[in-house]
Amino acid sequence: MTAEETGLRIQEALDHLADGEEQGAGEQLVRELMAFYGDGLTRLVRALPPQALGQLLDDPAVAGLLVLHDLHPEDVTARIARALASLPEPVEQLGFDPGTGGLRLRRTRSGCGCSEQDIEAALACHAPEVTAVELDRAPQLLQIGTRPPASAEVR
CATH class of the missing domain: 1.10.10 (Arc Repressor Mutant, subunit A)
Known part of the structure; x- marks a missing residue:
């Protein structure tokens, strides 16, 4: 428990x-x-x-x-790092405001991984000073492909 x-x-x-x-x-x-x-x-x-x-x-x-x-x-910063290190997906800490308890995070890669509930559960155990989590999504990479076939070009 x-x-x-x-x-x-x-x-x-x-x-x-x-x-x-x-x-x-x-x-x-x-x-x-x-x-x-x-x-x-x-x-x-x-x-x-x-x-x-x-x-x-x-x-x-x-x-x-x-x-x-x-x-x-450990201080709160080390405990936040410990909680984030326990997650199955890497998450980068962008900032923590001790006055509000707000923590900004960003996923370091896109795709499936841990949920926001997983993150909040890890933080609740190790760093209950964190009262709000803002999770920025990793930027999507622009996929560059080959040029469309000549018949598909607009004239």
């Missing part, structure tokens, strides 16, 4: 507690559990050798937990 899926399930549970004091109790429960798990993860991250932690950063569940608890050792 991904961090995003877990977050959605927790939000659904909290929505069921939306009446009166139950909602406050549910939110308090989530805060306490987050603090408990965050403290334990902090201790684990500090105890791991950097190489061992580095090997875990491509795992979506581990990356999601580290980002959620502000323990990921």
